[in-house]
Amino acid sequence: MKENKAAGKSFSFSSCRAVISSPAHTVLRHHLLLSIKLKLSWSRCYCQTPALLQSINHKPPHGHGINAQDSQTELYISSSSRWTELNKRYQLSAKHAPQTRQKNRSFGLKAPSFVLLLTLRISVSLRMSASLWVWRLLAVWTLLAVSSSQRNGLNAVDFSQRFGNALPSLSRPANASQIFYGVMFDAGSTGTRIHVYTFIQKEPDGLPVLDNEMFHSMKPGLSAYADIPEIAGHTVRQLLRVAKKTVPPVEWKRTPLVFRATAGLRLLSPAKAHALLEEVQDVFDESPFYVPPDSVSIMNGTNEGILAWVTVNFLTGRLNRDTQKTVGILDLGGGSTQITFLPKSKKTIESAPADYIVRFDMFNSTHKLYTHSYLGNGIKAARLSALGALGSDGLEKKVFKTSCLPKKHTGEFSFGGFSYHVSGVTNGVTGFKACYQEMLKVVKGIINQPHELKDSSTFYAFSYYFDHAVEAGLIDESRGGAVKIRDFRKRAKEVCNRPSKRSQLNPFLCMDLTYIVCLLKDGFGFKESTVLQLTKKVRNVETSWALGAAIYHFQKFRIH
Ligand SMILES: Nc1nc2c(ncn2[C@@H]2O[C@H](COP(=O)(O)OP(=O)(O)O)[C@@H](O)[C@H]2O)c(=O)[nH]1
Structure with a gap:
């Protein structure tokens, strides 16, 4: 109890929004089992994870060079090795990891959790029967959660409400579901990004529930390496580290890697684009993940538009x-x-x-x-087009002028691996x-x-x-x-x-x-x-x- 008290002092409800997002029985299990049977100190580390994850999801500032040490990735790795450390320390099985990563969501149920914790504290101090309190707390939680989720409207993420029976609810324990992962690379004209998705599939025919996303990006886009394609491989290898840290090793063999390039590669000559794709394919082939057929390609514009529409309508x-x-x-x-x-x-x-x-x-x-x-x-392509620089390789000394820049401005503009000299119109409008x-x-x-x-x-x-x-x-x-x-x-x-x-x-x-x-x-x-x-x-x-x-x-x- 002494340890619980000490831990309680630094226990922050705001940093624990993740726990609040859990369904009633998960919350009870975490608070009762973890806070009492295990150690509250573990629970504290657990509650720090969402904040860490949130900072990882934050995009890096512009201008990351290819040799720049990727601080975001480092941050992620450190939070992930913290996981490994915690797992070892408390001998938590692998299934806990995805469950806990799910906690970086804010479901906005702060009040019920606060009451729950308060009641729990009282129950512990009054030494009441745990099972009696479980039932009492369940009733309190249900009442408060219902009113709170009504207040929070769309903040409560339960896709099953919107998908009907086709989509399983997050309100069942994650370990009763099938967890699987998908790794998607987005090779855009201005940057390359990795998205590592954790899904839960409970019914074979239903849509999966998105449990978590790990995101990281690097600049510039791969088309900037059209003449040094090996660097494209290096970029993808760097980003793959995020996948290795997110997906448990036991899942690597069945986790698909998919790479899709958009406008940057569409605008390159087929030979240059092909050389870049080959580098990426080599990195994929030597990786421990599942590489499906057609895993590396340039996506057509139609699919780009439709899949973005699917994303937004799925998430909303x-x-x-x-x-x-x-x-x-x-x-x-x-x-x-x-x-x-x-x-x-x-x-x-x-x-x-x-x-x-x-x-x-x-x-x-x-x-x-x-x-x-x-x-x-x-x-960016529109800038070039308006400047009359589209198709020029930018190596010439030519200065492209535009009435959209301040009169006295002179500078450079880079896109797709080329730099262009630009200036305002000194004598024009x-x-x-x-x-x-x-x-x-x-x-x-x-x-x-x-x-x-x-x-x-x-x-x-x-x-x-x-x-x-x-x-x-x-x-x-x-x-x-x-x-x-x-x-x-x-x-x-x-x-x-x-x-x-x-x-x-x-x-x-x-x-x-x-x-x-x-x-x-x-x-x-x-x-x-x-x-x-x-x-x-x-x-x-x-x-x-x-x-x-x-x-x-x-x-x-x-x-x-
Ligand atoms: N936050 C976020 N921004 C993205 C993502 N993908 C692309 N963008 C943004 O989209 C813009 C450029 O897209 P890009 O893919 O390079 O261009 P495209 O190749 O012409 O489609 C930039 O503003 C990026 O920051 C993403 O997954 N997350």
Whole structure:
């Protein structure tokens, strides 16, 4: 009891949100068995894990070089070896690890847990019968959890509510389920990322529950190594360390590694792209994981758009049989941009180019999705296009001028392994209007306008839409938020016409914000009043096509 008391002093409820997310019996088991039968000191270490994991999920700052020591990975490794240490110390079986990693979620049930702990303390101090208290606590917990989850609305992650019987609930103990892992590499034009997913499958035919995601990224993208492909292998090998630390060794042989490249490699010559893919394949082949056929490839733009749509609708609990309630997605990468949504009007389907309407089979029914990926319309490729530098290898001394940069600005801009000299127009017109005309050339006649976007519709926007909204001060990085296209326009105008400290930090901010407005309004044809949900993570999981690709891999939904 002495030890419990000492531990209790430093016990923090806020750092224990993870435990709170557990279902009643798991909480009871942890609090009773761990806090009393084991040691509260173990429970303290356990409660620190979510905070560690949260910091690991935080993306590294820009500009990581290939030789830069990857601090995020190091942090992860240290938290993971802490696991190993804890496992050894308390002889916890391997099944505890995934259970505990699941705890990096915040389910928002703070009050019930507080009462639970308080009651537990009282019970322990009054030396009451444990089994009697288990039943009493269960009743208290159930009442409070119900009211709390109602208060918290979507914060409570129980996908089964939304998937009906097709999806097992997290509220059963993890050890009664089949836990499996999937490793997805996203080789984008501006960076390479690894996503290590932990899933729980309880019913053979149901969709799995996503239990946890480990994420890490490295910059620049692999296309920067087009002439030194060995470095691509080195990058992937580095990132694989995250998978080795996350997936228990006993699971390696059946955990698939999948690598998908997007615009960066699509824009390279086939020979250069092939050399990079071969390096990656070699690293995969020498790894201890399962390497399925076709595990390393360039993904087509259609799948990129649809799988991002799957991710967002899965994470927001909308991927159920009533697909009419799904939301559309807008993804803005460095090299390409994607739009995907479920059309509600026949006119949209009839007036769209034939290859923009794609059939998607899920739950034994076929849905028609509008989707397209515009290669060369990512934000960095659009800069090059507007500057007239697309296709130039950047080695020349040529200076590319634009009215979107401050008049006296001279500098360099790098993309895809090339550097370009850029400057403002010293004697010409600068500012929002002039810049808008330049950016218009990048979208006019290129972007198709789906008929129904003129009416209001819900779209989630991420990647550079999110990053630039943060940079422009339109949203908070940790919370994201809803922004009208009009707000983007107003801020673009301010940044372009009244250069401030913000534009000194990023001289391209005027150009990028103007491009976003231009793409949304004159490109896709959205009204200025359209509200976009800007998001980077949903329930602590990255919003990108990668989760959709993992689900697709396991479920074999059909895209045709
Ligand atoms: N947070 C987060 N951002 C991502 C992820 N994947 C891509 N991005 C963002 O997407 C943008 C560039 O995407 P990228 O894949 O390089 O471009 P693409 O090759 O043209 O699709 C950057 O803003 C990235 O930070 C992800 O998994 N998580």
